[in-house]
Each structure stands twice: as structure tokens, then as C-alpha cells.
Amino acid sequence: FAMDPYYYFQEGWNIFDGFIVSLSLMELGLQDVEGLSVLRSFRLLRVFKLAKSWPTLNMLIKIIGNSVGALGNLTLVLAIIVFIFAVVGMQLFGKSYKECVCK
Numbered sequence: 894f895a896m897d898p899y900y901y902f903q904e905g906w907n908i909f910d911g912f913i914v915s916l917s918l919m920e921l922g923l924q925d926v927e928g929l930s931v932l933r934s935f936r937l938l939r940v941f942k943l944a945k946s947w948p949t950l951n952m953l954i955k956i957i958g959n960s961v962g963a964l965g966n967l968t969l970v971l972a973i974i975v976f977i978f979a980v981v982g983m984q985l986f987g988k989s990y991k992e993c994v995c996k
Contacts, residue, residue: 906945913939 901907916935944951 906942910939910942 902911913935941954944954
């Protein structure tokens with residue numbers, strides 16, 4: 894990276910590693926802010942950098958990436974079905990709850 898940043902950012906894994914390091918630096922700068930434990934969990938994504946040197950893991954990541962499209966469609970259909978049942982349930986049973994108990 895120090896010699897020529899252009900060639901460093903040509904490889905996807907280097908961009909990924911730079912993103913993880915940037916998130917870690919952001920977390921370091923914002924230590925006093927609560928609720929940033931999500932940023933710590935992004936450091937676990939560095940494990941995927943092993944796929945570069947481990948062909949079996951690389952193949953597994955590619956297979957999972959290819960199946961995300963089909964799972965996305967399935968998730969959309971499931972969300973629509975849950976929404977329909979929620980609307981029907983509120984129409985059928987919503988009158989049973991006359992007043993809101995919001996405390």
C-alpha cells in the first residue's frame with residue numbers, strides 16, 4: 894500500500910481488509926459512545942480472508958454467495974405470507990382489544 898495505492902486497491906481482499914481496518918479505527922475513536930458493539934462484530938469478518946489461501950473455504954463462500962439469490966426470493970415470499978396472515982388476524986381478532994394497554 895505504501896508504494897502504490899492504485900495496485901493495492903485492485904484486489905478485492907485488500908479493499909475488504911481496508912474496510913475492516915477503517916471500522917476498527919472508527920470504533921477506537923468512538924470508544925465513549927455506547928452501542929457500538931456491532932462494529933466489533935465486523936472484525937470477525939476477517940476470517941473470510943482465509944479463503945484466499947484455503948481453496949475449499951473459497952469454494953464454500955462462492956456456493957453460499959450463489960445461493961443467496963434464491964434465498965432472497967424465498968424470504969420475500971415468506972414475508973408476504975406473514976404480512977397477509979397478520980392483516981387477516983388483525984381483521985378477525987382486532988376488535989377483541991378495545992383499549993390499548995401501552996405502559
